[in-house]
Amino acid sequence: MTKQQLLQLAKRIVDGRRFAAEEAADKTMYRLRHIDKWRNLEHELRSAEVDLAMGNGDEHTQGKIAALQEEMSALLKALGVQPTDLVPQYSCKLCNDTGYIDGKMCRCLRAELRRLIIDGGNVICKEFTFENSTEKDKHNAAVYRQVEQIVRNGVQNVLLTGKVGTGKTYLLTASAQLAAQLEKSVLFVTAYSLNADLLAAHLEGVEAISTLLNSLVDVDLLLIDDLGTEKIYNNVTGNYLFTLLNERSVAHKQTFFSTNLTLQQLNERYDERVVSRLIDKNTTFVAQLTGKDKRTAAR
């Protein structure tokens, strides 16, 4: 699934909440309007309110309105209806379950999008968890344990190197799912799709790129799979990668990478400030996964 499709799906979920909230309120109103007493009270209240608004009321109108309202709430009580049942109870009070505030994504929609990326994105296999791991290689198993601890501690970054099929994506996926279980916001992307998103936003303009970068800095754990498979675009790939790493570290957010490249190859591919951040031992746990390609070994 593309990010756009995931966003549409997330929007549908948020819309679904709004429809359900509105339907529940509508149902209650529908039920009440089939009760003669309620209907009469409502009618009287409306005309008293109209009188008042039009200046046709007398000194009794105000009192009448209050009395009618009191009678209506007594009737609600007798029927076992809460006053809150009459108005839609939206899950998100910020956007009333519309997903947007002034054209910007509300945090409820962003949360839904992240949840979908974890639950339903094609890069994530739900069965890839630390518990399910059958890693037999001693060195790799030790790396798994360390990374699990790092996810729990929520401090360090992780850079996983190693050949194709040594379990890097598995480990990133397990980390993503554990972090989500720990109620952290998580975003799992491939370097390829991240780079494409950055380029598109860059071409769209300053506002688009800053919105994208903000949302990328915002997530607690950002996992970037397969670094090195993306194209290098001048003024885009290296620049934004550096900005991202920098701002995320200032915000104390964790970033995990996997790459098929060796440290030497990383050095040749990215500019120095990016590489020095990627492999900084003070902030980053760098580990190489070893072994045969699991995908061919299993066959």
Ligand SMILES: [Zn+2]
């Ligand atoms: Zn919202």
